[in-house]
Amino acid sequence: MSEVRKDWPLYEVFVRGKRGLNHVHVGSLHAADDRMALRNARDLYTRRNEGVSIWVVAAADITASSPDEKDPFFAPSGDKVYRHPTFYEIPDNVPHM
Amino acid sequence: MTEELERSFEDTIARDQRLEPRDWVPEGYRKTMIRQISQHAHSEIIGMQPEANWITRAPSLRRKAILLAKVQDEAGHGLYLYSAAETLGVDRTELTEKLISGAQKYSSIFNYPTVTFADVGVIGWLVDGAAICNQVPLCRSSYGPYARGMIRICKEESFHQRQGYELLMTMMRGTEAQREMVQEATNRWWWPSLMMFGPPDADSPNTEQSMAWKIKRHTNDELRQRFVDMSVPQAEALGVTLPDPELSWNAECGSYDFGAIDWNEFKQILKGNGPCNAERIAKRRAAHEDGAWVREAAAAHAAKQRDRERSAA
Numbered sequence: 209m210s211e212v213r214k215d216w217p218l219y220e221v222f223v224r225g226k227r228g229l230n231h232v233h234v235g236s237l238h239a240a241d242d243r244m245a246l247r248n249a250r251d252l253y254t255r256r257n258e259g260v261s262i263w264v265v266a267a268a269d270i271t272a273s274s275p276d277e278k279d280p281f282f283a284p285s286g287d288k289v290y291r292h293p294t295f296y297e298i299p300d301n302v303p304h305m
Numbered sequence: 306m307t308e309e310l311e312r313s314f315e316d317t318i319a320r321d322q323r324l325e326p327r328d329w330v331p332e333g334y335r336k337t338m339i340r341q342i343s344q345h346a347h348s349e350i351i352g353m354q355p356e357a358n359w360i361t362r363a364p365s366l367r368r369k370a371i372l373l374a375k376v377q378d379e380a381g382h383g384l385y386l387y388s389a390a391e392t393l394g395v396d397r398t399e400l401t402e403k404l405i406s407g408a409q410k411y412s413s414i415f416n417y418p419t420v421t422f423a424d425v426g427v428i429g430w431l432v433d434g435a436a437i438c439n440q441v442p443l444c445r446s447s448y449g450p451y452a453r454g455m456i457r458i459c460k461e462e463s464f465h466q467r468q469g470y471e472l473l474m475t476m477m478r479g480t481e482a483q484r485e486m487v488q489e490a491t492n493r494w495w496w497p498s499l500m501m502f503g504p505p506d507a508d509s510p511n512t513e514q515s516m517a518w519k520i521k522r523h524t525n526d527e528l529r530q531r532f533v534d535m536s537v538p539q540a541e542a543l544g545v546t547l548p549d550p551e552l553s554w555n556a557e558c559g560s561y562d563f564g565a566i567d568w569n570e571f572k573q574i575l576k577g578n579g580p581c582n583a584e585r586i587a588k589r590r591a592a593h594e595d596g597a598w599v600r601e602a603a604a605a606h607a608a609k610q611r612d613r614e615r616s617a618a
Contacts, residue, residue: 215398216604218391235454236388238397240600241607252381255374256461272327 218267219245221252223259231263239264318519323449326392334518337511338448339393340409341520346386347404347411351585353379355419356428364422371468372425378465382458389450405590413571414501416579423476423483423490429469430543431491431498431536437462438532439502442522470539477544484544491540492548499563500571502529508568534560 216238222231234253239245245264254262289295298305310329317324324330330338353376360376363369387397403409414432419425440459446452476483503509503525515521523531533552540547551564573579 215396216600235385235450236391237384240603241610244603244607252384255377255381 216240216244219249219264220267220270221245221249222263222265223249223253224261225259227260231261234258236267242266318447321519323452324447325449333514334520335393337515337518337520338451339390339395342386342390342393342448342451343395343400343403344410344412346383346390346400347409348415349379349383349386350404351411351415351589353383354585354588355415355417355581356425358419359422359425362422368472375429375465375468378461382461385454385457386451389448389454392450401593405586405593407577407586410575412501413574413579414497415585416574416581417493417497418580420493421486421490423473423486424493426469426472426476426487427490427494429465429467430473430539431494432501433462433465433469434536434539435498435501435532437466438528438535442528445519445522447519470543473543473545487543488545491545495548496566496570499529499533499566500568502526502532504568504571505566530560533563537561 218236219239219242220236221234223234224231237245237248237252239248242264245266246262249262249264253259311331314324314328314330314334317328324334356372356379357376360369360372363372387400390400391397400409404411414435419428437459440455440462443455444452444459446455473487476487506512506524506526509525512521512524516524537547537552549564551562553562555562574582577583
């Protein structure tokens with residue numbers, strides 16, 4: 209039998225507000241296992257119909273970049289302005305662009 | 306290197322952007338934020354007790370359902386806040402232990418007793434009203450997870466305040482005895498509610514730094530004044546008298562003048578000498594200790610399930 213952890217692990221919670229939207233991170237909680245995490249997430253983060261779907265992810269399983277936009281991790285997209293529609297000049301008389 | 310980090314931190318604040326969990330922050334900022342968020346979380350958790358006292362004796366099923374939902378919200382608010390505190394590198398269990406050992410404080414307001422059902426209404430109206438005044442500006446706190454937690458909390462607090470005021474309106478339409486209960490509860494909670502904003506600006510040494518860090522957006526006295534100005538017309542509409550003979554409209558300032566607050570009472574309660582300090586902590590400690598076997602059993606069950614899945618695979 210593996211070692212019993214007395215402290216429950218940390219889970220991050222993501223909620224889909226309604227159909228058509230992405231899941232969005234809403235916070236975290238502690239639970240003994242995945243099922244309990246899901247149930248607690250429902251009680252804690254959707255008491256007022258805030259969501260139609262919940263994801264819980266053990267925080268230890270998440271790989272993250274630093275959130276700072278100037279971080280080198282995001283540098284590859286920093287100089288690719290041509291990925292944005294405003295990069296292209298279209299005359300005003302061209303409709304629906 | 307540290308200089309560069311500090312510059313980036315100051316820049317983020319100057320641009321009114323939020324700091325996020327993995328950003329570098331000065332030790333002082335981290336400590337202040339942990340203290341503020343955990344004390345706030347503790348207040349929500351201890352704040353369940355005065356009102357929970359009336360759940361089993363609520364006068365109707367409707368009031369009981371409302372009160373249950375409200376107390377459940379307070380638990381939820383505590384958990385949102387512990388979740389925000391943990392992003393700063395502290396552990397939730399450690400925070401709970403600091404609360405029950407007295408190493409960390411909670412709002413002094415929850416050390417007053419709820420003597421009658423009218424106290425439940427007045428807590429919603431005045432105590433939650435004061436909390437809203439305090440919390441709305443915190444939705445723009447420079448620390449992202451705290452600010453986001455406060456947005457959720459503020460949305461839910463509005464229900465808390467309105468259910469309290471509605472409860473009081475119902476009692477005011479009742480018997481003479483009920484109206485007296487509302488007045489007495491108002492007398493009990495008015496001054497403690499004003500103390501919720503903290504010591505006067507002159508005695509609040511941390512305010513300046515907190516304002517510079519955009520942890521705090523208004524001073525204690527500014528928020529207290531705002532609360533008084535909001536509450537006077539509400540008291541009039543309800544038909545109760547706020548227990549302050551010096552309360553009067555000041556046309557020059559466009560706000561209400563009010564009497565001196567008994568800061569000695571506030572200090573005594575902070576020291577642990579309030580009417581319910583010992584009782585509140587004892588109850589929280591008992592809940593934590595009596596729940597230990599449940600936490601352990603759930604962890605043992607989870608470990609067993611994991612083992613079973615592994616051997617089945």
